[in-house]
């Protein structure tokens with residue numbers, strides 16, 4: 001149980017970029033939210049983290065070695081957070097463990113269950129963990145990834161998913177926790193489902209989400225946009241979307257578009273200016289990349305992408321009644337959206353520069 005002191009420490013030399021807001025479980029309120037990846041051995045925890053945050057091609061996860069100590073990584077993006085990958089064999093509530101140290105700044109506990117394997121023991125450990133946490137940390141979001149569903153037939157996939165939900169909920173309600181904050185997702189690293197699930201997990205950690213959704217709703221209705229996503233460019237997680245129904249198809253199209261843009265900008269791109277307190281003038285120039293692509297065989301529909309800042313891009317699936325020749329109006333409204341977003345995510349580094357040097 002000496003793993004904790006030996007665990008990799010995240011680098012501390014990169015300053016935080018945005019306020020992360022106060023988390024329900026955060027004692028200090030200024031920490032980076034943690035996403036804890038827990039579950040049985042070989043359930044797919046390291047693969048998930050490598051595919052989503054390090055762009056590892058899914059087929060290469062076959063060669064990942066088993067995790068032997070807690071792996072902590074810091075992610076610096078539109079908000080800073082940490083991903084802690086736990087070895088499958090750890091008993092998190094062993095008295096030798098500093099439980100508070102693990103759980104006090106937690107944003108979400110992601111419990112990965114291998115749907116292709118025997119899952120009863122995984123469910124038992126998950127329930128024990130949730131029940132143990134209910135006493136000290138009742139607000140922790142528990143996110144259950146029913147993982148590796150790519151190998152299952154449609155029927156079996158649905159049955160397995162329902163069975164897991166039922167077993168977890170039955171056990172919790174037997175112990176008097178009917179409304180424990182537990183959510184379930186079907187995931188696989190071989191399709192978009194893992195990104196979509198992570199998007200939903202991350203969105204719960206963004207205090208400004210209702211404001212972002214309201215801004216996107218208003219943009220959609222003004223510009224006849226069918227669906228708008230605000231993407232974290234590097235991870236392809238969407239941090240917000242408008243409140244119209246989301247279908248995986250539109251997410252897939254928009255997220256593939258991000259891939260195209262990243263590939264092109266690796267060839268033709270340029271370094272984005274650092275966003276410090278003095279860079280206002282630079283931002284008023286034509287620094288934000290934009291792109292427009294017409295989709296074949298789909299009426300007038302086209303995709304619109306605008307880089308919002310170094311980390312975020314707005315990708316919109318335009319409606320039939322929003323022809324490309326109205327692009328000037330759309331550009332204007334997206335500009336207004338961009339300005340509003342700067343107020344929603346005030347920059348931490350600007351605040352830091354106002355503090356006296358010590």
Ligand SMILES: Nc1nc2c(ncn2[C@@H]2O[C@H](COP(=O)(O)OP(=O)(O)OP(=O)(O)O)[C@@H](O)[C@H]2O)c(=O)[nH]1
Nearest residue numbers: 042043044045046047061062066067088148188189
């Ligand atoms: N079919 C399928 N295989 C997957 C998926 N995700 C991970 N795997 C495979 O599952 C195996 C185990 O993955 P790991 O990421 O090493 O599992 P882990 O939970 O980190 O394992 P420990 O480090 O031992 O705790 C690897 O061979 C992966 O290729 C998935 O979505 N579908």
